[in-house]
Amino acid sequence: MAIVKAKINGIDVEVASGATILEAAKKIGVHIPTLCHLNLEGFGIVNKVASCRACVVEVEGRMALAPSCAEKITEGMVVRTDSLRAITGRRMAIELLLSNHPQDCLVCPKNLECELQALSQEMGVREIKWIGEKMDYPIDKTTASLVKDPNKCIMCRRCETMCNEVQTVGVLSGINRGFDAVVGPAFNLDMEHTACTFCGQCVAVCPTGALTEINDVGKVWRALNDETKHVVVQVAPAIRVAIGELFGMEPGTVTTGQLASSLRRLGFDAIFDTDFAADLTIMEEASELVHRIEHGGKLPMLTSCCPAWVKFFEHQFPDMLDIPSSCKSPQIMMGSMVKTYYAKKMGLDPENVVMVSIMPCLAKKAEAARPELAKDDLNNVDLVLSTREYGAMLHEAGVQFDVLPEGDFDQLLGESTGAAVIFGTTGGVIEAAARTAYEWLTGEELEKVEFSQLRGLEGIRSASVMIKDFELNIGIAHGLGNARKLLEDIRDGKSHFHAIEIMACPGGCIGGGGQPYHHGDIEIIKKRQEAIYAEDRSKVRRKSHENEALKSLYSEFLGEPYGSTAHELLHTRYVAREKI
Amino acid sequence: MKNAKDRLVELNTELLDQEKLSVLEGYIEGLEDKAGSLIHVLHKAQGLFGYLPENLQLHVARKMDLPAAKVNGVVSFYSFFTQEPRGKHTISLCMGTACFVKGADKIFKTLKDQLGVENNKMTEDGLFTLKDIRCVGACGLAPVMLVDDKVYGHVKAEDIQRILQKYRDEEDSNGH
Numbered sequence: 001m002a003i004v005k006a007k008i009n010g011i012d013v014e015v016a017s018g019a020t021i022l023e024a025a026k027k028i029g030v031h032i033p034t035l036c037h038l039n040l041e042g043f044g045i046v047n048k049v050a051s052c053r054a055c056v057v058e059v060e061g062r063m064a065l066a067p068s069c070a071e072k073i074t075e076g077m078v079v080r081t082d083s084l085r086a087i088t089g090r091r092m093a094i095e096l097l098l099s100n101h102p103q104d105c106l107v108c109p110k111n112l113e114c115e116l117q118a119l120s121q122e123m124g125v126r127e128i129k130w131i132g133e134k135m136d137y138p139i140d141k142t143t144a145s146l147v148k149d150p151n152k153c154i155m156c157r158r159c160e161t162m163c164n165e166v167q168t169v170g171v172l173s174g175i176n177r178g179f180d181a182v183v184g185p186a187f188n189l190d191m192e193h194t195a196c197t198f199c200g201q202c203v204a205v206c207p208t209g210a211l212t213e214i215n216d217v218g219k220v221w222r223a224l225n226d227e228t229k230h231v232v233v234q235v236a237p238a239i240r241v242a243i244g245e246l247f248g249m250e251p252g253t254v255t256t257g258q259l260a261s262s263l264r265r266l267g268f269d270a271i272f273d274t275d276f277a278a279d280l281t282i283m284e285e286a287s288e289l290v291h292r293i294e295h296g297g298k299l300p301m302l303t304s305c306c307p308a309w310v311k312f313f314e315h316q317f318p319d320m321l322d323i324p325s326s327c328k329s330p331q332i333m334m335g336s337m338v339k340t341y342y343a344k345k346m347g348l349d350p351e352n353v354v355m356v357s358i359m360p361c362l363a364k365k366a367e368a369a370r371p372e373l374a375k376d377d378l379n380n381v382d383l384v385l386s387t388r389e390y391g392a393m394l395h396e397a398g399v400q401f402d403v404l405p406e407g408d409f410d411q412l413l414g415e416s417t418g419a420a421v422i423f424g425t426t427g428g429v430i431e432a433a434a435r436t437a438y439e440w441l442t443g444e445e446l447e448k449v450e451f452s453q454l455r456g457l458e459g460i461r462s463a464s465v466m467i468k469d470f471e472l473n474i475g476i477a478h479g480l481g482n483a484r485k486l487l488e489d490i491r492d493g494k495s496h497f498h499a500i501e502i503m504a505c506p507g508g509c510i511g512g513g514g515q516p517y518h519h520g521d522i523e524i525i526k527k528r529q530e531a532i533y534a535e536d537r538s539k540v541r542r543k544s545h546e547n548e549a550l551k552s553l554y555s556e557f558l559g560e561p562y563g564s565t566a567h568e569l570l571h572t573r574y575v576a577r578e579k580i
Numbered sequence: 581m582k583n584a585k586d587r588l589v590e591l592n593t594e595l596l597d598q599e600k601l602s603v604l605e606g607y608i609e610g611l612e613d614k615a616g617s618l619i620h621v622l623h624k625a626q627g628l629f630g631y632l633p634e635n636l637q638l639h640v641a642r643k644m645d646l647p648a649a650k651v652n653g654v655v656s657f658y659s660f661f662t663q664e665p666r667g668k669h670t671i672s673l674c675m676g677t678a679c680f681v682k683g684a685d686k687i688f689k690t691l692k693d694q695l696g697v698e699n700n701k702m703t704e705d706g707l708f709t710l711k712d713i714r715c716v717g718a719c720g721l722a723p724v725m726l727v728d729d730k731v732y733g734h735v736k737a738e739d740i741q742r743i744l745q746k747y748r749d750e751e752d753s754n755g756h
Contacts, residue, residue: 170647176656186641186648187634189587194649580591580638580648 006077013073021057021068021079032057032081033090033119035097036156037069038205040522042457043479043506047161047205052154053093054119058086065089091123097154099130101208108209109147113517115207116154137182142192144369145214145362146203150182153210159183159202167480167504169312171196183210186580195315195579197480199308199504200362200513205520213362213514217389217396223354223382224267231354232342233268234334234413235259237275238360238424238509239387241531245516245524246391247401252527254535257406264407265399270342273409274357275416277334278423278432280553281305282544284327284570285429286436287562289499293441298322300475300490300497303429305329307367308504310574312480317487318576326571328380330423331357331364332373335380336569337413341557345412350378357384360424360512363504373572386514415549418449418542421535426478426508427454427461428532430501434465434472435543441467449542455533457507457526460485462497475500478508593639600628601639608643618644618654622661631662667702667709669747671695672726676715679723683737687723688712690737694744707751708744 002017008025015024025032036052038045048070056065060078065086068079080086097116105111137150155174160183163172171185171194185194203211223231244253263271289301302324304310313324328336335357339350357364367373368381385393394401408414419435422428431454438446453463454474459482465472475497477483483502489495505511510528511518518524536542544550558565589595607624611617621640626632632655641648655661673679673688688699695703695710702709718724721733725743732743 164647164650171649173647173649173653174657175649175653184649186637186652187587187591193587579642 004073004075004077006073006075006079008079009082015073019073021059021066021071021073021077022055024073025057025068025079025081030081032068033122034069035094035115035119035154035207036158038156038158038161038520040506040520042522042526043166044459045161045166045506047156047158049157052097052156054090054097056086056089056093057081058083058089087123091125094119094123094125095129098125098128099132100134101154102134102151103128108152109212109215110152110206110209114209115519117208133179135179135182140184140191141214142190143196143198143214144366145198145200146191146196147212147214148184148191149210149212150184151210152208153183154208155181155183156207157183158205158207159211162201162205165481166506167197167199167201167312168484169195169197169199169316169480172202189580193580195311195577197308197311197315197504198363198366198513199312199480201505202513203362204505204511204513204515204517213386213389214365215389216365216383216385217393219383220356220385220393223356228352229354230269230346230348230352231267231356232270232272232338233263233356233358234272234274234277234331234338235263235358236331236360236364236424236509237278237421237428237532238512238515238528239358239390240421240535241424241510241528242360242515243387243391244402246388247394249402250527251524252531254531254538255401256535257408258401258404260409261404261407262394262399262401265404266393266397268356270338270412271410272334272338272413273416273420274330274334274359275420275423276413276547276549277330277337278305278420278429279417279544279547279550280333280337280570281327281330281423281429282419282432282436283550283554283561284333284566285325286433286440286544288325288327289433289437290440291562293498300495300500301325302499303433303501304572305423305429306363306503306505306509307361308363309480309483309502311363311366311577312483312504313487314574314577315579316484317491318579320487320491321574321576323490324574326573328373328570328572329364329367330420331359331384332367332380332572333570334413335368335382336375337553339375339378339380340569341553342413344557350376354383355379355381357381358387358390359384360387360509360515361505362386362513364514372575375569387512387516388514391516411549413549413553415547416539417544417547418536418539419544420547421539422532424509425529425532426503427456427476427501428508429503430454430474430476430499432544433499433501434474436545437472438465438467439543439545441470444468446543457529459506472499473497477501478503478511479506480504590634591638593635593642596635596639597629604628604640605643614644618646618651619658622651622655626661631665633663633665637663662700664700664709665702665706668707668751669728670709670711670726672711672713672716674714674716674718674722674724674726675712676719676722678715678719682722684723687725687735687737687740690740694740707747 035054038047050067050070058080140148240256365384419432461476507525641651725732
């Protein structure tokens with residue numbers, strides 16, 4: 001590859017031809033602020049619209065300042081990022097954005113997480129110089145998951161890139177033009193009436209408060225303070241490797257024990273682990289897979305743990321609703337067991353049991369509200385908080401998470417195996433299923449439990465697992481655009497897979513839309529993944545069917561896996577939906 | 581945001597003129613590069629239907645296998661496309677600097693009053709659509725008004741009724 005030489009701030013730099021000024025500057029330790037720019041290296045996710053002008057620099061011999069995120073280095077180029085003109089230009093770009101931006105930072109849900117706010121500080125903006133017309137749009141709170149406030153949009157188009165190119169959902173687009181331009185669904189529809197999957201990846205990358213989650217913290221506080229309610233909580237696998245970030249802990253710190261202690265401090269009546277329900281999911285899903293293989297059922301079977309993925313295929317592939325597993329997601333299975341098995345065992349009226357979930361995900365909020373998942377008109381899960389919301393709750397209560405002693409989950413629905421914790425990363429559900437399916441199909445003990453061929457962060461992966469003389473072909477996709485490719489292959493009869501795992505978010509739940517903001521740093525997601533596998537290795541039991549509490553649940557209450565009680569309580573159906 | 585029920589009516593593609601739709605579908609089928617032809621298809625659709633209502637945009641999105649948001653984004657970006665029905669004649673009033681200084685805003689108000697419509701809307705009889713436009717490059721004639729392609733220079737508020745009447749009379753003499 002050709003090498004190009006240039007000078008930035010008087011420092012010589014050599015880069016491969018095609019590199020941008022921004023990339024070259026980074027190489028020599030020169031920081032240039034960016035706002036609209038997003039490059040999730042490793043996931044192939046790039047937003048390069050150069051619309052915000054926060055990264056402009058001076059290029060010798062040119063009249064206009066150049067956006068360093070998009071401008072490529074050319075031979076002999078002389079760049080100044082630190083000249084008065086460049087600094088003033090960047091500040092002015094921010095000042096202009098602020099002239100049409102609400103100034104309610106103190107009460108904004110993105111306060112202290114907002115990239116516009118951070119840049120405003122970084123560039124020394126001390127007054128809003130220009131007063132002009134301001135956008136005035138209604139705030140969309142029509143869904144259970146998302147809040148869309150176009151008044152805070154800076155038109156960086158990151159959400160559009162995620163929604164269209166990465167997820168191929170196609171709900172968000174730039175509508176109208178000039179000052180009237182707004183990012184939103186077609187025909188000014190509210191989000192509830194679109195094909196939005198609520199994956200929350202738009203929220204994960206929005207630099208401002210234009211896209212945030214519906215906040216349910218107040219409802220959880222009220223439930224905890226209602227003496228007539230028995231409040232049960234569950235936490236998803238991916239929370240324990242991410243929530244520490246909200247308390248200054250290193251990304252990738254495993255905080256399972258602190259998590260249990262923190263829940264105890266807030267006063268939940270029972271503290272359960274979604275990992276238990278993940279083991280339960282494997283019992284059902286592996287049974288379903290074995291059943292489909294042995295009885296000539298529909299193959300490939302697709303996992304159904306991810307509610308954004310479920311909503312995606314309902315809208316985009318309504319003709320293929322018989323392919324995904326009928327298993328409810330672990331969150332809903334837990335809710336179902338709490339409202340039936342647990343309530344009965346404890347002599348509680350399910351009416352008075354409030355099931356709270358803490359999830360890395362915004363689609364889990366909408367999933368909990370799906371009417372077909374309610375039993376006897378009671379939602380399986382009542383309230384869902386994102387990792388961020390739970391962190392906020394702990395901050396409100398003054399719980400110093402990082403120095404908490406380690407505690408334990410309650411045993412009844414709290415025990416879990418290593419197979420369950422890996423649900424939090426791409427490839428984990430199918431690896432967990434393979435561990436169990438292997439032993440069930442062969443009747444032999446699986447000695448090497450780690451299937452390294454299923455691991456990694458490539459968007460689409462495939463691998464074979466030998467189960468004696470049967471070659472089980474497994475596909476894995478994370479990111480809905482990748483999922484779409486596998487689905488199209490199935491529709492075209494080109495798929496050779498027996499089982500496919502799909503997660504909507506890049507990286508799986510560790511990169512979920514409800515997780516602490518990564519602010520474009522992909523290393524954080526990699527560290528969360530490493531932590532997930534470390535947690536698996538630390539477990540004594542690493543196969544779902546070895547979970548002792550789970551065995552009791554089946555013998556006392558459910559009967560056979562994939563049996564009739566299990567069908568009634570742990571399986572669901574899907575609905576064909578409009579694509580708009 | 582309108583309520584969901586109204587939205588469903590507006591988005592019902594079955595309410596579209598089926599004859600025109602089949603012409604449009606024939607056009608789409610005949611395209612060599614379907615993926616890159618959205619603007620051509622929208623031109624054709626506007627030619628057939630006169631404008632691009634939401635249900636027509638949705639129909640085009642489905643036929644082209646594109647997100648409706650993308651189609652709506654393109655339609656709302658280009659000023660040639662209209663999402664409102666357009667009258668037989670388009671009255672465009674220049675609101676550029678020179679025309680504005682010469683009192684274009686007063687003329688615009690007169691037009692709105694006499695036509696009984698707001699900007700970018702069609703009159704009840706379907707004869708006119710009123711539009712404000714940017715500088716047409718005829719500042720020496722300010723204020724400038726166009727009816728379709730015909731230019732009216734140095735327009736005064738009291739001229740408006742006479743000009744409109746001319747088009748109404750034409751319409752009547754055509755036997756309508």
